Amino acid sequence: MRNLKVIMAYRGTAYHGYQRQDNAVTVQETVEKCVSRVLNTPTEIIGCSRTDTGVHAREYCFSVKTDREIPVRNFVRGVNGYLPSDITLLSCEDVSEDFHARYSCRGKEYIYLIHNSECRNPFAEDLQYHYRRKMDLELMRRAAEYFVGTHDFSSFCSQASEKTNTVRTVNSLTIDKDGDLVTVTISGDGFLYNMVRIIVGTLLWVNEGKIKPEDIPEIMKKSDRTCAGKTAQAHGLYLNRVFY
Amino acid sequence: MRNLKVIMAYRGTAYHGYQRQDNAVTVQETVEKCVSRVLNTPTEIIGCSRTDTGVHAREYCFSVKTDREIPVRNFVRGVNGYLPSDITLLSCEDVSEDFHARYSCRGKEYIYLIHNSECRNPFAEDLQYHYRRKMDLELMRRAAEYFVGTHDFSSFCSQASEKTNTVRTVNSLTIDKDGDLVTVTISGDGFLYNMVRIIVGTLLWVNEGKIKPEDIPEIMKKSDRTCAGKTAQAHGLYLNRVFY
Numbered sequence: 298m299r300n301l302k303v304i305m306a307y308r309g310t311a312y313h314g315y316q317r318q319d320n321a322v323t324v325q326e327t328v329e330k331c332v333s334r335v336l337n338t339p340t341e342i343i344g345c346s347r348t349d350t351g352v353h354a355r356e357y358c359f360s361v362k363t364d365r366e367i368p369v370r371n372f373v374r375g376v377n378g379y380l381p382s383d384i385t386l387l388s389c390e391d392v393s394e395d396f397h398a399r400y401s402c403r404g405k406e407y408i409y410l411i412h413n414s415e416c417r418n419p420f421a422e423d424l425q426y427h428y429r430r431k432m433d434l435e436l437m438r439r440a441a442e443y444f445v446g447t448h449d450f451s452s453f454c455s456q457a458s459e460k461t462n463t464v465r466t467v468n469s470l471t472i473d474k475d476g477d478l479v480t481v482t483i484s485g486d487g488f489l490y491n492m493v494r495i496i497v498g499t500l501l502w503v504n505e506g507k508i509k510p511e512d513i514p515e516i517m518k519k520s521d522r523t524c525a526g527k528t529a530q531a532h533g534l535y536l537n538r539v540f541y
Numbered sequence: 542m543r544n545l546k547v548i549m550a551y552r553g554t555a556y557h558g559y560q561r562q563d564n565a566v567t568v569q570e571t572v573e574k575c576v577s578r579v580l581n582t583p584t585e586i587i588g589c590s591r592t593d594t595g596v597h598a599r600e601y602c603f604s605v606k607t608d609r610e611i612p613v614r615n616f617v618r619g620v621n622g623y624l625p626s627d628i629t630l631l632s633c634e635d636v637s638e639d640f641h642a643r644y645s646c647r648g649k650e651y652i653y654l655i656h657n658s659e660c661r662n663p664f665a666e667d668l669q670y671h672y673r674r675k676m677d678l679e680l681m682r683r684a685a686e687y688f689v690g691t692h693d694f695s696s697f698c699s700q701a702s703e704k705t706n707t708v709r710t711v712n713s714l715t716i717d718k719d720g721d722l723v724t725v726t727i728s729g730d731g732f733l734y735n736m737v738r739i740i741v742g743t744l745l746w747v748n749e750g751k752i753k754p755e756d757i758p759e760i761m762k763k764s765d766r767t768c769a770g771k772t773a774q775a776h777g778l779y780l781n782r783v784f785y
Contacts (some may be wrong), residue, residue, distance in 0.1 A: 304664050306660075306662075306664075307663055308663040309666050331561040350726045353664070373659075373660075374659075377660060377661070380667045382661060382663065383666070384663055385660045385661045385662070385663050386660065387660050415617075415618075416550075416617075416621060416629045416630065416631050417621070417626060417629045418550075418629070418630055419550050419551055419626065420550075420552055420597070421630050421669060424741045425666060524640070541778045
């Protein structure tokens with residue numbers, strides 16, 4: 298049995314997240330339909346991660362098992378030929394049979410894009426969060442440092458999450474600016490439900506003076522979601538890379 | 542009478558070009574409606590240029606006369622409050638009464654964006670032209686040099702154009718690459734109908750070996766639209782800047 302590791306990009310705007318659901322169009326279902334057509338048999342794919350409604354992916358990984366002898370390049374072209382314009386496969390390679398897009402994952406990198414200007418960006422609706430206030434990046438970077446390392450992130454996790462172990466390691470959290478575009482980049486071994494969006498919302502709270510950078514450790518200690526900032530809107534978030 | 546010089550950006554996808562028409566939604570009509578609401582009287586705006594269906598603008602200039610005492614900052618905010626999400630005013634300033642967005646214009650800069658990859662870009666549908674073939678940028682740059690200077694561009698002008706004087710000056714024509722994104726930037730004193738898109742189409746012909754860079758002067762001499770390349774698709778084109 299072959300095992301294929303596939304990288305794809307998608308614009309999440311039109312989808313109710315990645316994971317298959319009974320009553321809504323999702324990325325998984327859309328991709329599985331096209332993969333099944335190319336492989337000529339009903340096929341399930343194994344995704345590296347869930348993503349929420351409206352969240353995008355620049356390099357999402359899924360794995361798929363097949364006994365077809367199709368060359369990987371033809372697989373990519375064939376599936377892309379059926380996919381809608383907001384999803385595209387970028388690459389495909391044969392990997393060992395024990396590779397599993399979700400369980401083999403060693404870490405992930407997300408980016409959050411903020412269009413920081415008084416005026417909207419007519420080219421990035423649904424692709425960047427529009428934030429009008431002036432941003433003090435040095436202040437936000439001071440706050441960002443407190444998230445790096447191994448911590449209990451239960452204050453930065455939506456209540457819907459049922460994970461019992463809420464300890465995660467953030468490897469880096471950086472904030473860059475290029476013109477009106479501010480990019481928050483966060484990488485780590487794993488992320489709780491809504492964790493990146495709540496961290497971004499908390500960084501914006503710091504910018505707005507609602508809390509100070511030095512308050513972050515205290516908020517962590519409390520293990521209380523209500524102490525942290527708002528969950529930043531979905532459409533600024535991208536799963537950027539997945540590490541194996 | 543005040544005369545306002547206004548800069549705006551728009552995503553042209555949903556509009557039948559800039560200029561007002563009887564039976565189609567255009568940028569001009571959409572902006573005029575919002576300006577009229579803010580100024581509280583039916584108001585016409587004077588645009589710097591027409592743009593075709595699907596063509597975008599990053600810094601489009603229009604002028605508008607008014608006797609209202611509204612501060613320029615409130616004008617921008619007020620109009621943006623009414624505009625749809627694919628058009629946004631960027632700035633506004635009082636200028637002398639003889640300023641005219643079209644007749645005072647000394648030059649323009651267009652960019653043409655090409656997503657050069659086998660795979661589609663799910664984030665740039667309608668915003669970048671997708672071109673799959675490998676691009677030889679050095680070859681294209683050699684061809685680009687022949688367009689710089691003062692020439693009769695009638696071979697690079699759609700037949701619909703009724704301009705009798707087809708001599709224009711191209712100040713610069715550059716081709717840059719950043720990852721999968723190739724940007725063609727062209728500036729000049731003025732452009733004939735479809736001129737930028739036909740020049741881009743001709744550069745792609747050069748890339749595809751259909752003509753050689755050295756053939757460009759001959760094509761120019763012929764004053765025959767059928768000798769030049771295809772008109773490149775509208776959705777890669779942006780009016781980037783206007784010079785006064």
